[in-house]
Amino acid sequence: MSVGLDDVIAAETVLSHVDGEAGRLIVRGHDVEELAGRRSYEAVAALLWSGFAEEDGEAAVRSALGAARVAAFPVAERLLPFSDGLAPVEALRLMLGALPDASEVPAHILVTAAMPVFVAAIARDRQGASPVAPDAGLGQAEDFLRMLRGAAVPPEHVKAMETYLVTVVDHGLNASTFAARVVAATRAGMVSSVVAALCALKGPLHGGAPGPVLDMLDDIGAERNIEPWLTDALDRGERLMGFGHRVYRVRDPRADVLKAVANGLRGGENRIRFAEEVEAGALDILARRKASRPLKTNVEFYTALVLEALELPRETFTPVFAIGRVAGWAAHVLEQESTGRLIRPQSRYVGPVPRRAA
Secondary structure, eight states, rough: OOOTTTTOOOOOOOSEEEETTTTTEEETTTHHHHHHOOOOOHHHHHHHOOOTTSOOOOHHHHHHHHHHHHHHHHHHHGGGGGTTTTOHEEEEHHHHHTSSOSSSOOOOHHHHHHHHHHHHHHHHHTOOOOOOOOOOSSSSHHHHHHHHHHHHOOHHHHHHHHHHHHHTOOOOHHHHHHHHHHHHHTOOOHHHHHHHHHHHHHSSHHHHHHHHHHHHHHHOGGGGGHHHHHHHHHHHHHTTTTTSSSSSSSOHHHHHHHHHHHHHGGGSSHHHHHHHHHEEEEEEHHHHHHTTTTTOOOHHHHHHHHHHHHTTOOOGGGHHHHHHHHHHHHHHHHHHHHHOOOOOOOOOOOSSOOOOOO
């Protein structure tokens, strides 16, 4: 028996492959390093959806997403008053759940386009500002930052945001993607499947680490505190945020992509050098204290620095991750629907058995 379904093959996919032993992520035939920073989000979405959807190529996807963002904006305006008191990810769940199952806009386009519209509107609402309408002529990354800030965005910020979205677009059969495929297998539809994925992402064991990485850096404060802080944390049995991964046994390849992004965002004004010192100290102490468990830097560590440099509120980090991952979720839903097969695993009963009369 495999607890947690480790090493159990639950699907065949052409979309992505995670090689944890080699530290390699392949997305539709390309290493993630080949795509991130070199291809637009729309180009990668087109790559993932190829063969499953009608849109053919980057230009077609860009046009369709732009129009769909405009179509999704009234939903955000209508539901913002009902999101008061909800955490941003809960407000996002509310808005996604309001999208129609049947629409003139293809469902995979609608959920992908709606995500940045909703996240930006929710974030601005928390800051006491009105939502900003989408610009259909912009790309997904640039329009998200523009809607969030209410102003034009520097090219280097657009590039950083786009690189991040591409880096996290798909990652094998992780918890949220598997949840999406399970729901898709019932023929519940794209919207329900993506809502299920978001609900899985909400859990801290899957999608909640970037914010706590910054909390850790805040608590450490200065280089002289690194070793004693890390030692005390491990002595208390606490996890070091941004280190270790369920699949990778070596360094997460996405961490290197995002480290380069973070390093170029704010020059000497950011925390990149301090973060590197914390990373080095953490890797050293983990190698000594957890020698039987390879705990390397994961994507969340430098995600935290990139999103901080882009001036995103910490409470939006999980919803912003969903802006990138939704194209992958949609691709897996389309792929699962094409199989026509219900996902129905077995369980092993370990409870009491009633006695039968002789």
